Amino acid sequence: MAFEKMSSFQQAETKGALYLVPTPIGNLEDMTIRAVKVLQEVDLIAAEDTRNTQKLLNHFEIKTPQISFHEHNTQERIPILLRKLQDGQKIAQVSDAGMPSISDPGHELVVASLAQKIPVIPLPGPNAGLTALIASGIAPQPFLFVGFLARKKKEKEAQLEALSKKTETVILYEAPHRLKKTLKALAASFGGKRQIVLCRELTKKFEEFLRGTLDEALAWAESEQIRGEFCLIIAGNQQVQQPASPESILPLADQVELLIATQGYKPNEAIKTVAKKNGLKRQSVYNSFHHIEAEQGGQARD
Known part of the structure; x- marks a missing residue:
């Protein structure tokens, strides 16, 4: 299956399109100029509650007709709206407040429209x-x-x-x-x-x-x-223990050896890094590292 690309604006010029229009969550002054323009220019507004949306339309003197579209009539309305979109109409979908589809109706209509290659054009706007x-x-x-x-x-x-x-x-x-x-x-x-x-x-x-x-x-x-x-x-949980990295499971001396061998650290730099990573004092790691050295013949490392 090929990766799908759809240029919404270009297709909307020649065929129907679904516009997702956020509406204010309280203050009507949060309505954008573009949102008002889209609601004025589309053929139909699919509204979660036509009574609530009518108050918004009256405030901005928008005369576009409405059709109800909410969680209880989704399956009934989608075929009707799809036919209108396929006939070339432009429809704006709004919820009572905020972003369509975000804890509000809209997602099913988006999916159905995309399945029919109908452009879906989102507008930015209020979100609680x-x-x-x-x-x-x-x-x-x-x-x-x-x-x-x-x-x-x-x-x-x-x-x-x-x-x-x-x-x-x-x-x-x-x-x-x-x-x-x-x-x-x-x-x-x-x-x-x-x-x-x-x-x-x-x-x-x-x-x-x-x-x-x-x-x-x-x-x-x-x-x-x-x-x-x-x-x-x-707030998130700040007490969650992070899974140990593979390196931190190794003995301290081996962790130091690993940094020296794979990342070019100098011994003292590697000791300091391992101490910080494990929440230990530098001296503890130093003693562990040099204890291994002593067993291997006390070869100098610097």
Whole structure:
């Protein structure tokens, strides 16, 4: 199978195209000029909730018609949308807020469109996870975006157990009515001392960042009335033991010999490097190395 190349913009000029248009996560001023233009010029907007999207369209005086496209009618809508795209229409797909396909509808339509060689053109724009991450104060990279956790108890427990071992910063989404339960599960799996930032009402008037440990976040949640959709930024596990390198399994003297033989190190430089790598004092490695020398006849090394 040949590696597939598709020039979206060139093909979109002569045939139908699917545009993925991010919408503001709160503040309508975050809508880009290009996003407004695309929504004005396409033939149809496939919206997660046409009522919510209509408010956005009214604000920017966009008259383009809509069709509903959400998790409950995906299979019914995709054939309809594909026929329109194949007939040369241009369709914009939007979710209620943020990036299509990221914890929102869209992925199945993208896959179906690509299978029919229909150009898929993404627009950059708002995303709650990245917006929260860069202001959290927790290491921004590497990060692991998870979105919403599994709903079933056993699946969720297994998921959290695996995530607790990750060294990357973890990004989660959570609804207000599930936040307290999720924080309890996180504290049980990650440990109560792990750092977390709760972010809510992002880009809105009452935007808020709550920073502390998981134990402190849980105490806050148990004493407050929980409102708003939350983004959780959780520090990675810094206690995970890294697998030993093959070199570090060797005796100390052999590690020194290896650096001298393969990398051209001088003995003293090799001793210092091995000591640092193994978390030992230089003298310990020096003694070990020269003890081997003595057994081999005390030949000088420099």
